[in-house]
Amino acid sequence: xxxxxxxxxxxxxxxxxxxxxxxxxxxxxxxxxxxxxxxxxxxxxxxxxxxxxxxxxxxxxxxxxxxxxxxxxxxxxxxxxxxxxxxxxxxxxxxxxxxxxxxxxxxxxxxxxxxxxxxxxxxxxxxxxxxxxxxxxxxxxxxxxxxxxxxxxxxxxxxxxxxxxxxxxxxxxxxxxxxxxxxxxxxxxxxxxxxxxxxxxxxxxxxxxxxxxxxxxxxxxxxxxxxxxxxxxxxxxxxxxxxxxxxxxxxxxxxxxxxxx
Numbered sequence: 001x002x003x004x005x006x007x008x009x010x011x012x013x014x015x016x017x018x019x020x021x022x023x024x025x026x027x028x029x030x031x032x033x034x035x036x037x038x039x040x041x042x043x044x045x046x047x048x049x050x051x052x053x054x055x056x057x058x059x060x061x062x063x064x065x066x067x068x069x070x071x072x073x074x075x076x077x078x079x080x081x082x083x084x085x086x087x088x089x090x091x092x093x094x095x096x097x098x099x100x101x102x103x104x105x106x107x108x109x110x111x112x113x114x115x116x117x118x119x120x121x122x123x124x125x126x127x128x129x130x131x132x133x134x135x136x137x138x139x140x141x142x143x144x145x146x147x148x149x150x151x152x153x154x155x156x157x158x159x160x161x162x163x164x165x166x167x168x169x170x171x172x173x174x175x176x177x178x179x180x181x182x183x184x185x186x187x188x189x190x191x192x193x194x195x196x197x198x199x200x201x202x203x204x205x206x207x208x209x210x211x212x213x214x215x216x217x218x219x220x221x222x223x224x225x226x227x228x229x230x231x232x233x234x235x236x237x238x239x240x241x242x243x244x245x246x247x248x249x250x251x252x253x254x255x256x257x258x259x260x261x
Contacts, residue, residue, distance in 0.1 A: 024228050028235040035239025039246045042154055046250050049146055053257055056139035065139040072144050074259055076127040080120050081255040084155065087116030088248035091162065095241040098234070103169065103223050106237070110166035113244065117159030124152050140258075147254050158247050161240045168233060169223055 057065055094109025128148055133141045223233050 024231065027228070027232050031232070031235035031239045035242055038157075038239075039243055042150075042246070042250070045150055046254070049143065049150060050253070050257070052146070053143045056143065060139070067138055070133050070138065070140065072258060073127055073130050073132075076123055076130065077255065077259050080123045080127065080151075081251050083116050083120045083123065084251045085248050087113040087120070088244040090116070091241050091244040095237060098223070098237060101224055103173070107166055107169055110162050110169070114159055114163045114166065117155050117162070120155050121152055121159070124148055124155070144258055147258065151251070151254070154247055154250065158240070158243055161243065165233075165237055165240050168236075172223055172229065172233065 059065075090109045091113040094106040094113070097109065098106035128145075131141075131144075135145045136142055223230055
């Protein structure tokens, strides 16, 4: 029994289809779990800010919660909220288009969300230079400064995540549909097919190159294929879009808190 066990190659378990399938499910599941943990981390961060806001507002010691009914620049605040909300909606719409097979539409939506996130960060930094109060001058001022910093970190994280997802999609497209060896064979064989119309060797080259393309791209763009890279890519996009939706909800809550009530 010992001899049989010791004679078995070490790579038997890692090379089995079941093991590879398990590793793929683990990789896809890690994006789902990691995305929710990322949202949970920011949820606790924003919950602490909301607790401080309502606690100081309710206690109002020395009438220092909001003396003179001071408010952060409302116009810039509206602009930040509108940009974040619009970017989140575009990101969600882009994912729906990706599920329908329109990779280019998702890439355009992704880049639009990235630009919107950068614009929102710039507006938030600009707003901090236009505040009519000093940090720590009141309970409202302290809470607002804390929220502004959290908002910058949150939007920056979502923007970076979306940018890496779009960049990965472009890299996958350049590999699967660009100037790789398989595609050169397809292009060359199609030219040969236009010259020769029989069923000779030229047609066999065309058939073989088309089979190579179907293997390489999974019968379509790799982003939509059932290959491991395609499944992992879609899991990453789903988690990223979920986080953008969370940012829209968080922005709505604190926009109401700091500008409406």
